[in-house]
Structures are given as structure tokens and as C-alpha cells.
Amino acid sequence: MTSSSGRARQAARNDETILRAAHEVFLEDHRAPISAVAERAGVGISALYRRYAGKEDLLRTLCHDGLRRFIAEAEQAQQQPDDWTAFETFVRGVVHADVHSLTVHLAGTFAPSEEMNADAIRANQLAMALFERARPLLRPGAVPADMTMLLEMCAAVRVPDPDRTSELRVRYVDVLLDGMRAGDELPGPAPTVEELSWRWNR
């Protein structure tokens, strides 16, 4: 049988359990030991090393998943006909998916794979396109990199309860989006791409 009692079935379920556990653990502490992931998942350490070559491999997978989620959110938001709605949908979607709180802290702790680099480029293109559509509605001086910073700022909002964290982020992404809408020129030199991608250098 291939039912829920099968060996392969159990293994397949562990795939998910481990990834979810890793996500939770590294969200709380990005330097957590790998044993903490196993413990949270309720499995032994072997179950981890059977799936991933090492800690770095697990972290890479986790980040790559986040990147894919980012792309998915962008592709979905892209379909909104209204420019501002598309932009807002995207930002709120990424914040809600909580992509950045992991990636920001895990950046630089692993060597990105080829495929990941390709996805990163694609993610950037999608985000740029969404930004360009919204640009006329934003404060003068706004650049795509500003969007990245806003997302990172939202990721800094964190309280012990994940659900409350989500609620609070909705609150502050609202403030940020409000503050980005047409008004005075944004002060100071805009962030450059190098300033934001420096984390990825190992």
C-alpha cells in the first residue's frame, strides 16, 4: 500500500515537516543549530542529513523557496489592471508571505546556486516592472531599491506571536505605503543596488 502508513509516505511527510520546522526555527534565530530544527520537527538528525548535504544546503533551499514565493507574488500582482493596486498587492503580498525576515538574515551564510541566481534576476525584473508602473503615483525621487528597503523594514516588525506579527505588519505597511504616495521629494540620495546586495557577499 502507498497509504499513510507506508514508509515512503512517512518520508514524504517528513520532507514537509522538516522544511516547516526549519522555517520556524531560523525565523526565531537565524543562527540556530541544526539539532534545533530536528527537535522542532520531531525527527532525528539523520532525517535531515538524508535530505540535505549539510546546513548550508538547507539554508539555501529555505532561501530559494522564499525567492520563488517572491516571484509568485509578483506574477500574481502583475495581473492587476490598476497600476497602484498592482504595486500595493505585490508589497502587501510579499510582506504577508514573510519572505524577507528569513532571507535578510540568512544572506551571506551560503553560496547561492546557479538556479538561484537566475531566479534572483527574474525576481528583480518583475519587481522593477511593478515599480515602474507605480512610479508616477509615488513621491518624486523614489527608486526600486526603496521598495526593497520598505520590505526589509516591515520584516523588522516582530513579536512573539506570529499571527500578531502579521497583523502589525499590515498596520505598518499601511503607514509606509501611505508615506510613499505622491508628496514631497524623498530626502537624501536614494539607496544604490550595491548597498542593498552587499549582504550576499560571503
Added chain:
Amino acid sequence: MTSSSGRARQAARNDETILRAAHEVFLEDHRAPISAVAERAGVGISALYRRYAGKEDLLRTLCHDGLRRFIAEAEQAQQQPDDWTAFETFVRGVVHADVHSLTVHLAGTFAPSEEMNADAIRANQLAMALFERARPLLRPGAVPADMTMLLEMCAAVRVPDPDRTSELRVRYVDVLLDGMRAGDELPGPAPTVEELSWRWNR
């Protein structure tokens, strides 16, 4: 002589050097070893242990200094006659002084002293007073705890160059303050005091 070549003079200068080094080092990595502080300061480890009972003592001193700076900024801003200007001066001042990037990450790593608790209460009172003055000019639903969150969000803005970090924070504190000014009701339940002070529990 008590000139610059004296032994005591050199020691007094080390007091400052060490504190500044500690500030820089723990800003870059809040889990940095104490040896990194000594290295940055250009002194031996003994020079550190001569002044502080241990790492925890040093961290406590660092945070307490930040707290005092926070109070000083509040007292200064308080004197602004215009309610909004007072609020804005305070927020910009605290962000510029970079109080939160250290304290947020160091919270919970040491036992606060009695004096520190007293100062924390005073700091809270001052901040509350400034907030109350500005409340009529803020979006409905805004609470003092929102101000704390905004400051923490600004602390999340960081690039390798400290000067650029400062410039960028000016940029985004501008966005945040703009987004907090009179407009629609803030979405979702406001943050509670417990949700923000949880970090301090060891």
C-alpha cells in the same frame, strides 16, 4: 604631570576608546566576542576586564548609555513649542542617535540594573508626553507603542557605510512620519506594551 603622556591619562583615554569600540563592534554583530572589542580598541583584554566585571556588565553599560541618550533627546525635543515639531524633532533625534539598533539586539542578554529600570520608566514617561502632544495630528488609532515600532523599523535600515546608513534613515523616517500624519484610521489592533517589552525578559 597629568598631561597626555601620564599613565592615568592614557587609562582615561582608554575608557572612551573601549566604549566607542564596543559600540561599533556590537553594532555590526551583537554576538561578537569580547576579544573583538579589545582588538578594535587596540588594547588587550585585560584593559577591558579592568573596567568591567564581565561581558554582561559591558553590554549593560552600553545599553544604559543608549537609554540616557534617548532621555536627553526627549528632554531636548520637549522644549519645542510646536507640538508636531517637538514630536518630529524627537523621532528624528533618536533615529539619528542610533539608539535602537544596539538596544533592540542586546535586549535580554543582560540583567538590567536598578538605576536602568528607573531610567527606562522616565524615558517612557517623556516619550508618552511627546506622543500625547502630537496625537491630534496623527492618524486615528495611533498609540505610543506605534512610535516604538517606527523607531525599531528605522533601526532595521543598515548598509555597510555608517554615514550612508544615517542618510538613508533620514529618508525613511521621512516616509514613516508622513504616513503617520492625519489620515485614515490605522488598521488592525495596535501593539500592546507587552508585545514590545518581551525582548527584555531573560
Added chain:
DNA sequence: TTAACAGTGGAACGGATCGTTCCGCTCTGG
């Protein structure tokens, strides 16, 4: 029925790290 084995738990290992101590040196100030 059973032999092979994928999948697993978790002890054990080796290396790295870090806070703290300690000893010997230097240079000052009286």
C-alpha cells in the same frame, strides 16, 4: 516468509569559539 534495504534516531567525535583568568612586563609617580 524472508532477505534486503531505505529510512531513521541519537550517541559520539573533533573542531571551533569564547568568556575569563593569570602571569609577566612596562612605565609612572612619588
Added chain:
DNA sequence: CCAGAGCGGAACGATCCGTTCCACTGTTAA
């Protein structure tokens, strides 16, 4: 000229963590 404050940094002991390894279990295919 010397007692000792101040200091540098090696050394120590305690963790901590990634990874390996091996014994065991339940499944599956013949």
C-alpha cells in the same frame, strides 16, 4: 629607585555545533 597600577595576550576550561556513524525498525519485493 622601587612599589604597584595598568596592561598584553597566552592559556584554560566550558560550551556548542556540524557531521559522521552505527544499530535498529518496519516495509516491500520476490
